[in-house]
Amino acid sequence: MHTAVEKLIRPHYRTLQGYVSAGMESDKSAQKIFLNANENPYTLPGLDGFNRYPEPQPKALRDAYSALYGAPADNIIMTRGADEAIAVLTKLFCEPEKDAILICPPTFGMYKVNATTMPSNTISVPLLKQGGSYALDVAGMSARIDDAKLIFICSPNNPTGTSFAADDILNIIQQSEGRAMVVLDETYIEMAEADSFASILCNHPNLIILRTLSKSYAMAGMRMGSMLCGDADLAALIRTKGLDAYPLPVASIDAALHVTSPDILPIARANIATLIAARKTMEEALKQSDEVTHVYPSDANFLLVEMKRPDDFLKACAAQNIIIRDFSSKPDTPNCIRLSIGTEAQNQAVLNILANF
Ligand SMILES: Cc1ncc(COP(=O)(O)O)c(C=O)c1O
Structure with a gap:
């Protein structure tokens, strides 16, 4: 492992003996009789295959992700959603009561929640407001690198939708190496x-x-995320010491293989293009309303919208059974709501409420 990475991992993980599951020891593709994992040999109707524990990190899926994401298979770890990846990394790098993570609010709440459960500290270097959008405070982040084990940069950022300048992200990555x-x-x-x-x-x-x-490939219900590690040895360590014994459910593995197949990928990509077009249409339409004071430029499938009367608008939407996320009570997004992009009809329903508001 790269020494710069090794020295950042919590010390006991370097020597820890990870759990070796029956699934790691046996090749399920072989025609063998498996009596090593206390599984039930009698399958139930319509539930073939579910009586067996899943392969912990199936090679076929790792190869599919490798092609999809353009990263070597050895550097990929598959997790139950990106959420599990955040939890695993926090566990691996943050010593309770001692270490800290760095976040750039307003950003995804899960980073801080995981740090708090360790409990580890959270250092906040707020985003800078710049020309109606947001930017990383590179100088502010640089000053705190040595105080943090993990620096979370979310790009495009939830809830603002901002893609941060690639140069700024690279700058932080380069400065942080070994730190x-x-x-x-x-x-x-x-x-x-x-x-x-x-x-x-x-x-x-x-x-x-x-x-x-979860998002672009419409699989939120299957909980399929991953981490791509710059250091393949770190990926190997996480696979053997950082994950649960069987992190990926059988049904989720099958569904992910299906999504990444040549039959389905073009459909998913067409849907992504539809959502991007709809986001642009919604952004323009929302800007026309007197009720809307600002729409933040977004590179994601949602828009952060600043309104004159967010509470009333949310109530009007709820009355029509349309549920939108309220960010107005958070100090760093005053008067804002976050609106996910839906189907054309769903988006129009929101615009109709706004027009009659
Ligand atoms: C920025 C960000 N990261 C991670 C996640 C979690 O994704 P997953 O469904 O893969 O756990 C979300 C979900 O909303 C998110 O917005």
């Missing part, structure tokens, strides 16, 4: 004009990219 790990959350990257950092992953041992099938 902190950078976790670049690319959960919404397929909706963005910006390119994924996966193409330069292997140049940066301290970089970990989070990806998911």
Whole structure:
């Protein structure tokens, strides 16, 4: 493992003996009689295959992700959603009561929640408001690198939708080498004009990219995420010491293989293009309303919208059974709501409420 990475991992993980599951020891593709995992041999009607524990990290799926994300299979770890990846990384790098993560609010709440459960500290370096959008405070982040084990950069960012300047992200990754790990959350990257950092992953041992099938590939219910590690040895360590014994359910593995197949991928990609077009249409339409004071430019499948009367608008939507996320009570997004992009009819229903508001 790269020494710069090794020294950042919590010390006991270097020597820890991970759990060796029956699934790790046996090749399920072989025609053998498996009596090693206390599984039930009698399958139930319509539930074939579910009596067996899943392969912990199936090679076929890792190869499919490798092709999808453009990263070497050895550098990929598959998790139950990007959420599990965040939890695993926090557990691996943050010593309770001692270490800290760095976040750039307003951003995804899960980073801080995981740090708090360790409990570890959370250092906040708020985003800078710049020309109606947001930017990373590179100077502010640089000043705190040595105080943090994990630096979370979410780009495109939830809830603002912002893609941060690639140069700024790279600057933080380069400065942090040997000092902190950078976790670049690319959960919404397929909706963005910006390119994924996966193409330069292997140049940066301290970089970990989070990806998911939840959003762009319409698989939120299957909980299929992944981490792409710049250091393949770190990926190997996480696979053997950082994950649950069987992190991926059988049905989720099958569904992910289906989504990444040549039959389905073009359909998913067409849907992504539809959502991007709809986001642009919604952004323009919302800007026309007197009730809307600002629509933040978004590279994701949602819009952060600042309104004159967010509470009343949310109530009017709820009365029509349309549920929108309220961010107005959060100090760093006053008067804002976050609206996911839906189907054409769903988006129109929101615009109709706004027009009659
Ligand atoms: C920025 C960000 N990261 C991670 C996640 C979690 O994604 P997953 O469904 O893969 O756990 C979300 C979900 O909303 C998110 O917005």
